[in-house]
Amino acid sequence: MGRCRTVGEILPQLRRRGVLGRVVAVGIVRDFEKAFNRQDVNALVACFTPTGRYRDTFFGEHIGHAALRAMFERMFHEGREYAWTMDIVVEDERRAAAEWTFSYVVSDAVPRSAGRKVRFRGMSLFELANGKVAAYREHFDEGGALLQLGFTPESLAKVLRRKLAES
Numbered sequence: 001m002g003r004c005r006t007v008g009e010i011l012p013q014l015r016r017r018g019v020l021g022r023v024v025a026v027g028i029v030r031d032f033e034k035a036f037n038r039q040d041v042n043a044l045v046a047c048f049t050p051t052g053r054y055r056d057t058f059f060g061e062h063i064g065h066a067a068l069r070a071m072f073e074r075m076f077h078e079g080r081e082y083a084w085t086m087d088i089v090v091e092d093e094r095r096a097a098a099e100w101t102f103s104y105v106v107s108d109a110v111p112r113s114a115g116r117k118v119r120f121r122g123m124s125l126f127e128l129a130n131g132k133v134a135a136y137r138e139h140f141d142e143g144g145a146l147l148q149l150g151f152t153p154e155s156l157a158k159v160l161r162r163k164l165a166e167s
Contacts, residue, residue, distance in 0.1 A: 028133060029096045029126055033086045041072045048133045055137040057145075079104040081117075096126040102140075106149065113149040120145050 028047055035043035045065050048054070054068055055061045062071045076082075081104055088099040103119035122140025126133050142163075146156050 028128065028131065029086055029089050029091070029098055032126075032133065033084055036084050037082060039076045039082065041069055041076070044072050045069050048136075049129050052133055053135040055135075057138060057140065057142050078107055078109045080107050081105045094128055096128065098124050098126070100124065116149055118145055118148045120148070 032044065032047045035047065045068050048065065048068055051064055052068060053061060053063045054071065056071065059071050059074065062068050083101075083103045085101045086098040087101060090097045099121070100123070101119070101121050103117065106113040106116045106118065108114045120140050122138055124136060124138040127135040143156055143160060146159060147153075151159065
């Protein structure tokens, strides 16, 4: 545990087959998915370059291994019973896009929403460098997720107005 496969471990075989870009992209997305579902913070961080960026809709942008570690630790503290399934992955050697289904139960660390089950579908773009994730961003229906978390329509409107003003 605590490890993400590297290109160097499989590079010679991939070069012979001529499928390096495709396998690396799908491999890193699947490694990310498995590490997340195990809640293995070390393996998650290992999937990223040292200056890797992760833009999370709820937690904001985090850059570098230390910030990524703190974000994933916070996620796993504030939720449980995570299930993140990369349903479709499309890739080339520089990027991968995934359509996914995500669900979790909010932990007692978030009293306002504790015990609520949240489930939504979305898409992510993984930008790759040297077989690792250099940048990650996601898109999903934030309003639907916030309603599942127990936000009132008024609170939801306030959050979404603030985000609109920031963009």
